[in-house]
Amino acid sequence: MTKHFIDKQYDVEELDAKRSFGRGEKRGDYADAWQDTGNVVLVGLAGSGKSTLAALLSERTGLNVLTPANPEEAVKLLGGSGRIIVLGDELVEDVTVQPVVHGAGKVFYLMTDSQTLSSRVAEGLSDVDAEQLWRDMSARLAVMEPQFYSVLHFILQAGRSPEELLDDTLEKVAF
Numbered sequence: 535m536t537k538h539f540i541d542k543q544y545d546v547e548e549l550d551a552k553r554s555f556g557r558g559e560k561r562g563d564y565a566d567a568w569q570d571t572g573n574v575v576l577v578g579l580a581g582s583g584k585s586t587l588a589a590l591l592s593e594r595t596g597l598n599v600l601t602p603a604n605p606e607e608a609v610k611l612l613g614g615s616g617r618i619i620v621l622g623d624e625l626v627e628d629v630t631v632q633p634v635v636h637g638a639g640k641v642f643y644l645m646t647d648s649q650t651l652s653s654r655v656a657e658g659l660s661d662v663d664a665e666q667l668w669r670d671m672s673a674r675l676a677v678m679e680p681q682f683y684s685v686l687h688f689i690l691q692a693g694r695s696p697e698e699l700l701d702d703t704l705e706k707v708a709f
Contacts, residue, residue, distance in 0.1 A: 572597075572616040573639025574707060577626050577682055579675060581654035582644035582692040583699065584620045590700045591618050595707075605630045612638035623678045626685060635685040640707060643682040644699070646692035648672040 574591060576584040588599040601620040602608035605628040611619050612634050619638070625631050635641055652668040688706050690699050 571614070571639040573612070573614070574618045574703070575612070575621060575635060575639050575641040576618065576644060577621045577623070577635070577641060577685065578644035578646075578692060579623050579651050579671065579678060581651040581671075582646055583654075583696060584622075584644055586696050587644065587690075587699050587703065588618050588620050590696055591703060594700065594704065609634055623674065623681075626681055627678065632681065632685060636687075641685050641687045642690050642703060642706070643686040643688070644690050644692035645679075645682070648675045650693055651675070 574595075574597065576588055578584050585601075588601075591597065592599045595618075597616060597618045599618045599620060600611050601622075602611050602625060605625060608619075608621060608625045608628070608631045611617065612631070621631070621635065626635065648668060648671040652664065652671040655671070656662050656664055656667055688703075690702055692699065694702075
């Protein structure tokens with residue numbers, strides 16, 4: 535029998551064989567960073583819920599939330615330990631910050647679509663061109679998503695409720 539999986543062909547000898555995947559024993563790409571720092575790093579575009587999740591995480595874990603204002607402060611904070619660090623997209627994009635993010639702790643990318651992001655950002659603004667904001671968010675997402683992927687350990691579906699994001703994050707922090 536032949537099965538197709540993502541444009542690759544595999545021969546399967548046992549027709550009824552099953553393989554299941556679960557939580558792995560080793561998480562070598564991020565375990566050391568977490569053990570060494572105890573940091574939780576949240577990245578994403580404006581409107582993804584980074585600040586809301588950070589506040590909930592702080593309540594639950596007792597860790598302080600820090601939001602650096604510039605690249606120098608970001609690099610300094612990422613070098614510390616036992617904190618929740620919220621990085622805006624402009625900091626993740628910075629050439630001095632980006633190389634240190636992945637090793638600074640467990641990095642969570644709050645991912646969602648540009649329509650959701652623009653809707654959330656527009657909520658706090660009185661006179662906004664929603665169509666233009668959506669276009670701007672779409673363009674920014676296209677630029678930043680590969681950069682978020684280059685530093686992340688986990689992706690959180692930011693369209694979910696803050697409580698669901700909190701539970702998901704706490705489960706992953708416990709690895």
